[in-house]
Amino acid sequence: MSTTRLNRVGSGWALLLARTALVVVVVALWQVAADQEWVNANFFSSPSDVWHSLGSLSASGDLWRALESTVVVLAIGWVLGELAGLALGIAIGLSKRLNDIIGPIIVFANAVPRILLLPIFVVWYGFGYEPKVLLVVAVMVVFVALNVAAGVREVDGLLVQNMRVHGANAFDLLRHVFFPAVSLWVTSSARVTVGYALQATIGSELLGAESGLGSLISHGQVSFRSDQIIAVLLVAAALAVSVDLLLATLERRAVRWMPKT
C-alpha cells in the first residue's frame, strides 16, 4: 500500500520540484555555512566565489581552451586505447598459445595501478600531449583487451566451424563473425572505458601539464584558490555527465535491433 503512495509522490513534476528544491537548499546552506565560517574555507570555498571564478575563467577564455585540450586528449587517447586493446584482445582471444604465453603478463599488468605510470611517461616525453595520450592508452588497453578476449572466446564455435566448412577464410571470419561480436562489446562498454579515459586524462593534466582542465585545477592548488578548483571540477563533472548521456543514447540506438532477452 505504501508503494502506491510513493509512486504518486515520486513521479513527474513533483519529483522534479523536490529535486530542484533540494539543490536550492543545499546551495543556500553551503553559502550560509561559508559566510558564517562554519566549514573549512580551504576545502568548501563558497557558491558565490565559485560562481565568480567560473565567470572569470570563462570570460578570459582559459576555461574553453582547457576544455578543448582535455576533450582532444580524451578523444585521441580513447580511440588509440580501444584500437590497441582490440588488437591485443582479438590476438589473445583467438590464439590459445599466445594467451598462455602473454596472459600472465597481462594479468600482472591489470593489477598494477597504471595511473602511476605517468611520471615515467613525463620523464620520457616532457609535458606535451604524448605522455597524456600514452597514459590514457595504458589505463585502457588491459581492460579492453581482457574483455575483448573474453568476448571473442564466447563466439559460438559451431558458427565458426560452419563458416569454415563453407569456405570462409580467416579474413571472412574476422569480418563477419568476430568484428560484429566485438563491436557490440565496444558499444556497450564505451561508457565505462570513456570514464576510465577521462580519469586518466585529468589525472595526467594534474601532474604538471601545461593545458587542460587538470592543469587549471593544479593552478588553483598552487594559488590556494579552492573556488577555482571547485569551479573546474564542476565543469569536469558537466563534461563527464554529458559524455555519459550521449553515449547512453548512442548505446540504446546501437542495440535497438537486438532481440530483447
Added chain:
Amino acid sequence: MRKRWLNRSATLVLVVAFFVVWQYAGQANVANKLTIGTPAEVFRWIGDWSSGTYTDGWSDLWTTLQEALLGYLLGTVVGVSLAVLIAGVDVLARLVMPFVAAANAVPKIAMAPLFVLAFGTTVACKAYFVSSLVVFISFFAVFNGLRSINRRYLDHVQILGASRWWTVREVYVPAIVGWLITSLRLSWSWSLAAAVFVEYLSSNEGMGHIVQSGQESLDAATVIGALMIIAVVAVCVDAGLVLVERRAKEWRPA
C-alpha cells in the same frame, strides 16, 4: 602438461628478453639513459631501498599502506551507511540518486588538489582523498545489493515471525558483507593508486613522494624502482584479496 611447461618458459623468456633489451638500450644510450635507466641500476636501487641505505624505505611503504587502509575503512563505513540509509528510505532514493550518479561521474582523481589544499601534507589528507573514491565503490555495491534482495524472501521471513533485529542480523548484514567482499579488489586497487597519486602530488613521505623526488632529480632508477615496488605490492595485495574472495564464496552454491 608438457605444453603448459613450454608456454610458461616462453613467458619467462619474454620477460628476460625485455630486461636484456632494456639494459642494452640504457647502456648503449639508444634511448636517452637519463630517462629509461637500466634494470641493473633499478635493481641496485631497490636493493638499497630495502636494506635501508636509502632513507628508511620500509617506513615510506608503511605510510602509503596506512593511508590506503585508513581511507578504505573510512570510505567503506561512510559508503555503507549512506547506502543503507538511501536504499532503506524509498523517497530519499528517488530524490537523491540522480545526484549521486552525477557525483560518481566526476573524475574523482581531479579532487586531489582540493584535499591537499584543505588538509595539508598529512596522513589524514591522503586518507580522506582515498575514502572519497572508496565511498562510491562501496556505496554502489551495497545499494544495488540491497535493492536486489528478494522481496518474497523477506516476506517469508516476516510471516515466519522473524523480528526486525533477526532480519537485520541474518539477512542484511551477511548480504552487505558479501557485497563488500565482492568490491574489495576494486576498492583496494583504487585505494593504493589514490594514496600514491596524492603523495606524488604533494607530500614529504610515502612511496609517491619517493617517485616525485626521483623525478625532480632526474633519477630514472628511483622513479622506476619505486613504481616497481608499488606494482609488486599492488599485485600481492590483489592476489591476497582473490584468496579472501574465493574463501568467502566457497559455501555458496555456484
